[in-house]
Amino acid sequence: MEWKTLQAKDVHVAYYGEDVVSGINLKVSSGDFIGIVGPNGSGKTSFLRALSRTLRPREGLILLGEMDLYTMPVRQVARALAMVPQDNPISFGFTALEVVLMGRNPHLGRLQGVGPYDLEMARNAMEKANVWHLADRPVNELSGGERQRVIIAQALAQDTGLLLMDEPTQHLDINHQLTLLEMLSGMCASGQAVVMVVHDLNLASQYCGQLIVIRRGREFARGTPAEVLTSAVLQEVFGVGSIVTRHAVTERPHVIFLPAGNGDLEHPGPRVHLICGGASGASLMRELLERGCYVTAGVLNLGDGDEEVGRALEIRMAVESPFSHISEEAHLANLELIREAEVVVVSDLHVGSGNLVNLEAALQALTWGKRVYMFSPRPIAERDHTEGGAAALYRRLLREGARETADREELLGEVVGERRESG
Amino acid sequence: MEGTLSVAERLAAMRRRRVAVLSVLGLLLVLVVIAAVALGAVYVPIATSARIIVSRLPLLGRLVDATWSPTQETIIISVRLPRVLLALLVGMGLALAGAIFQGLFRNPLADPSIIGSSQGAALGATIAFYFGINFGWGGLSAVTLFAFVGAFLAVFVVYVIARAGGRVSIAYLLLVGFALSSFLASIVSLLMVMSEDRMHNIFFWLMGGLGTGSWDAVLAVLPCIAVGGVVSVIFAKDLNLLMLGEERATQLGLEARRFQWIMFAVASVVVGAAVSVSGIIGFVGLMTPHIVRLLTGPDHRYLVPGSLIGGGIFMVVADTLARTLIAPNELPVGIVTAFFGAPFFIYLLKRRRHAIA
Numbered sequence: 001m002e003w004k005t006l007q008a009k010d011v012h013v014a015y016y017g018e019d020v021v022s023g024i025n026l027k028v029s030s031g032d033f034i035g036i037v038g039p040n041g042s043g044k045t046s047f048l049r050a051l052s053r054t055l056r057p058r059e060g061l062i063l064l065g066e067m068d069l070y071t072m073p074v075r076q077v078a079r080a081l082a083m084v085p086q087d088n089p090i091s092f093g094f095t096a097l098e099v100v101l102m103g104r105n106p107h108l109g110r111l112q113g114v115g116p117y118d119l120e121m122a123r124n125a126m127e128k129a130n131v132w133h134l135a136d137r138p139v140n141e142l143s144g145g146e147r148q149r150v151i152i153a154q155a156l157a158q159d160t161g162l163l164l165m166d167e168p169t170q171h172l173d174i175n176h177q178l179t180l181l182e183m184l185s186g187m188c189a190s191g192q193a194v195v196m197v198v199h200d201l202n203l204a205s206q207y208c209g210q211l212i213v214i215r216r217g218r219e220f221a222r223g224t225p226a227e228v229l230t231s232a233v234l235q236e237v238f239g240v241g242s243i244v245t246r247h248a249v250t251e252r253p254h255v256i257f258l259p260a261g262n263g264d265l266e267h268p269g270p271r272v273h274l275i276c277g278g279a280s281g282a283s284l285m286r287e288l289l290e291r292g293c294y295v296t297a298g299v300l301n302l303g304d305g306d307e308e309v310g311r312a313l314e315i316r317m318a319v320e321s322p323f324s325h326i327s328e329e330a331h332l333a334n335l336e337l338i339r340e341a342e343v344v345v346v347s348d349l350h351v352g353s354g355n356l357v358n359l360e361a362a363l364q365a366l367t368w369g370k371r372v373y374m375f376s377p378r379p380i381a382e383r384d385h386t387e388g389g390a391a392a393l394y395r396r397l398l399r400e401g402a403r404e405t406a407d408r409e410e411l412l413g414e415v416v417g418e419r420r421e422s423g
Numbered sequence: 424m425e426g427t428l429s430v431a432e433r434l435a436a437m438r439r440r441r442v443a444v445l446s447v448l449g450l451l452l453v454l455v456v457i458a459a460v461a462l463g464a465v466y467v468p469i470a471t472s473a474r475i476i477v478s479r480l481p482l483l484g485r486l487v488d489a490t491w492s493p494t495q496e497t498i499i500i501s502v503r504l505p506r507v508l509l510a511l512l513v514g515m516g517l518a519l520a521g522a523i524f525q526g527l528f529r530n531p532l533a534d535p536s537i538i539g540s541s542q543g544a545a546l547g548a549t550i551a552f553y554f555g556i557n558f559g560w561g562g563l564s565a566v567t568l569f570a571f572v573g574a575f576l577a578v579f580v581v582y583v584i585a586r587a588g589g590r591v592s593i594a595y596l597l598l599v600g601f602a603l604s605s606f607l608a609s610i611v612s613l614l615m616v617m618s619e620d621r622m623h624n625i626f627f628w629l630m631g632g633l634g635t636g637s638w639d640a641v642l643a644v645l646p647c648i649a650v651g652g653v654v655s656v657i658f659a660k661d662l663n664l665l666m667l668g669e670e671r672a673t674q675l676g677l678e679a680r681r682f683q684w685i686m687f688a689v690a691s692v693v694v695g696a697a698v699s700v701s702g703i704i705g706f707v708g709l710m711t712p713h714i715v716r717l718l719t720g721p722d723h724r725y726l727v728p729g730s731l732i733g734g735g736i737f738m739v740v741a742d743t744l745a746r747t748l749i750a751p752n753e754l755p756v757g758i759v760t761a762f763f764g765a766p767f768f769i770y771l772l773k774r775r776r777h778a779i780a
Contacts, residue, residue: 077676097433
């Protein structure tokens with residue numbers, strides 16, 4: 001276990017030029033149990049992926065000991081730190097034991113088979129993760145929670161000093177959650193370290209020694225659970241009212257959330273549906289989120305730049321297969337999102353026959369009484385690949401009450417101001 | 424209940440079962456080769472065929488007395504054996520490439536002729552034929568070298584396009600592969616039409632057949648398939664890791680990108696060698712790894728050698744049918760493999776309908 005410290009220095013992570021993590025610092029040393037918390041789309045997962053050598057930061061440095069993580073051989077990294085990703089679909093029929101043994105890979109030579117020591121490590125890991133009884137079962141037949149625990153066992157079998165975990169408790173029942181976190185604190189007590197993205201603030205409070213609250217890609221607060229988990233912070237970061245008490249047994253902070261007064265308090269701004277594509281909507285997504293809007297988007301093709309950013313920001317989207325025309329099904333899913341939104345924004349997307357139907361969705365939004373804005377720093381004529389069909393739809397949208405603007409600030413102001421006027 | 428068996432014992436049992444499967448396949452391969460050598464226009468009794476072959480082996484050769492006629496020996500050694508061995512090597516190569524592509528793309532429908540690599544090899548070889556490029560490089564002819572390059576470029580193009588967005592979609596991969604295959608095939612046809620006098624040669628070669636089977640061809644292909652097979656066995660563990668996805672494999676200590684390129688190169692060498700002697704023969708690379716996977720499980724340490732053996736069996740049987748079914752005439756062997764392979768492909772498509780959407 002060649003493990004000293006892991007340090008993130010001013011790390012920025014970007015998708016398609018859009019920063020989802022902007023300047024986070026972190027130092028992990030032996031014994032640390034660090035929880036990363038924050039609302040959806042705040043950049044927690046992207047930051048953890050950067051720490052695990054999976055997603056190269058746009059800027060900033062990650063040091064393992066004295067070495068730049070991204071110049072180290074991956075084998076060496078895999079002997080020092082193990083990652084548990086959020087979900088890992090395995091489609092081929094390896095047994096759970098075979099999958100866990102793959103965790104021994106960084107310790108084995110190319111032609112070296114698994115030895116008795118590796119088997120012992122795998123068995124230990126599987127017993128700790130409570131999947132030893134599943135050893136002979138093909139993983140693709142296991143339930144979500146069982147598969148999650150197999151992946152945890154795989155990471156434990158790597159026998160690393162540092163564990164990075166992305167919501168390791170998410171598919172687990174309460175019993176397995178507690179067992180897992182109990183085990184992780186035991187590991188930290190004996191000199192290992194864990195960095196974990198976690199949604200359940202009370203679990204984080206009970207087990208983590210240090211919490212980092214991330215909002216909009218930046219550190220908002222950091223410290224012990226008692227320092228960080230206050231009503232004021234929760235109100236500011238999650239937009240949720242809460243009472244923080246002390247846990248009767250552990251004396252750690254215990255959060256009780258108050259029922260939301262008027263719907264979605266995490267997003268004080270209006271609910272906005274964004275019609276975009278290419279990479280035209282990525283910056284709008286972020287700006288709307290930052291102004292407190294609940295953002296949805298569609299229809300986007302899988303693998304499209306906007307779809308990637310949307311996925312990183314964890315927003316709900318109506319999607320279509322890569323490079324395909326938008327199907328009836330995707331269109332209906334899109335209309336469903338539009339129906340739930342208050343405002344529809346059409347980005348300066350390029351329109352072809354494949355996505356023309358997205359403009360019809362905007363027309364539908366007008367008939368439902370939604371406010372529709374077209375953001376057109378470049379006129380539609382330059383982005384119309386349908387021989388005038390799109391331009392005609394734009395004209396019709398304008399006739400029926402949509403607004404068009406080329407000014408980003410004006411657009412955002414009007415979209416966000418909307419609720420204040422009506423409310 | 425599980426406690427009664429230790430992990431080591433359990434793994435050993437699994438390993439023994441898989442080794443047993445491979446041994447049975449290997450034995451089957453030997454029997455199939457001997458039967459294939461015996462069968463043909465002139466039937467040479469199986470026992471005699473076997474003894475003629477053994478007599479040519481080092482050491483063992485002294486143990487058999489020559490009780491057969493010189494004609495029989497000529498038929499077996501100079502005519503049938505090279506052809507059967509060539510079929511064996513081509514089948515091994517295509518099945519190996521199929522196993523590699525299915526692993527790299529994590530896609531059960533990948534096969535050298537479906538994702539365009541065979542057609543790339545064919546175009547490379549055709550270009551060498553057409554322009555009469557003729558230089559040798561040890562055992563490697565210009566035709567073979569051009570076939571390697573063609574196969575590699577085709578896979579490269581398909582992979583880069585199908586990867587758009589970071590994930591390889593199955594439907595998209597098949598469509599891109601299909602489009603590229605057709606495109607490359609059209610260029611081959613164009614060259615054929617333009618090359619009137621030499622067209623005849625190219626045409627027959629492209630139909631897919633092993634009629635040209637000679638010891639020279641066997642010796643040209645053998646090193647490529649051997650190297651490909653050995654490298655794949657060495658990297659089998661890494662192919663397993665890649666099944667967890669590129670990202671997870673990297674987290675477990677595999678340089679996934681670099682590894683993918685190595686395997687693309689290996690598969691291209693193997694496909695190029697196979698196509699340069701036999702033309703385009705479809706479905707061997709698709710079917711064999713599937714059937715072997717049912718027997719050995721998904722572990723590439725067994726799947727790779729199993730596919731090598733299985734592809735050899737499949738191809739030797741198919742070629743024997745091709746040259747005996749309508750004797751004295753011969754069917755192109757591609758017809759035989761497609762006859763069995765195409766329905767199997769449709770069966771797979773139906774079974775995996777959900778995964779393909």
